[in-house]
Amino acid sequence: SVRKLAGGLQVSRPTLREALAVLEARGLVEVRRGAGAYVTSSRRSSTPCAGNNVRALELIEARCLFEAEVAAYASLVITEESLGELENVVCALERSFDSRAREQHCRDFHVLIARATRNPAMVLIVETLWDVQMTSVGCREFATELNPADGRFALEDRRHILQALHARSPVRVRAALHSHMDHLCQLVMNSTVMNKGVRTRLEVEAGKDELVHATQKGAHRGVAM
Numbered sequence: 001s002v003r004k005l006a007g008g009l010q011v012s013r014p015t016l017r018e019a020l021a022v023l024e025a026r027g028l029v030e031v032r033r034g035a036g037a038y039v040t041s042s043r044r045s046s047t048p049c050a051g052n053n054v055r056a057l058e059l060i061e062a063r064c065l066f067e068a069e070v071a072a073y074a075s076l077v078i079t080e081e082s083l084g085e086l087e088n089v090v091c092a093l094e095r096s097f098d099s100r101a102r103e104q105h106c107r108d109f110h111v112l113i114a115r116a117t118r119n120p121a122m123v124l125i126v127e128t129l130w131d132v133q134m135t136s137v138g139c140r141e142f143a144t145e146l147n148p149a150d151g152r153f154a155l156e157d158r159r160h161i162l163q164a165l166h167a168r169s170p171v172r173v174r175a176a177l178h179s180h181m182d183h184l185c186q187l188v189m190n191s192t193v194m195n196k197g198v199r200t201r202l203e204v205e206a207g208k209d210e211l212v213h214a215t216q217k218g219a220h221r222g223v224a225m
């Protein structure tokens with residue numbers, strides 16, 4: 001049980017639960033509610049992979065790049081059956097108050113969108129990104145800071161994505177995904193686990209973007225910069 005494991009390992013229960021969540025995502029243990037954690041018969045390698053060192057912001061950038069385009073394509077070929085499945089996931093997300101369950105519902109939502117494309121390569125990409133999110137140390141550290149108030153946009157954002165899919169509009173779907181990722185980026189930027197170097201890089205890039213924008217604006221007006 002969590003209580004016995006925490007005592008034996010001399011760690012707090014929240015820390016242990018987070019570790020078990022990572023092991024469960026890797027398929028190495030099965031956590032049975034009310035019964036404890038059990039080692040599975042999975043033969044998946046437990047050797048750390050490159051994804052274990054991915055930071056939250058880096059993952060969000062990758063998700064924004066790939067998932068937005070996958071969803072935009074899905075909007076053109078999605079079936080009513082797939083839309084119904086997505087509706088069910090959104091309803092489950094609305095009823096869920098457990099953080100791990102909510103994260104799983106969110107994963108299911110985006111994987112279902114990828115499956116709606118009927119392209120195995122796209123499904124593999126989205127599943128891999130979410131596997132990294134649920135196992136990477138950097139992403140898990142960020143997840144421990146989230147609270148129900150931080151996740152308030154999770155349900156609303158996915159409703160907007162679903163509405164865009166119903167409208168079968170790639171432009172709307174892409175915009176809805178980008179908006180969702182912007183919300184996630186803002187949470188990361190405000191978190192205490194935000195890597196200082198990454199924060200500095202973003203601030204520098206933002207300054208460059210403003211300079212480029214100002215230069216282009218001046219050029220349009222015939223102003224020498």
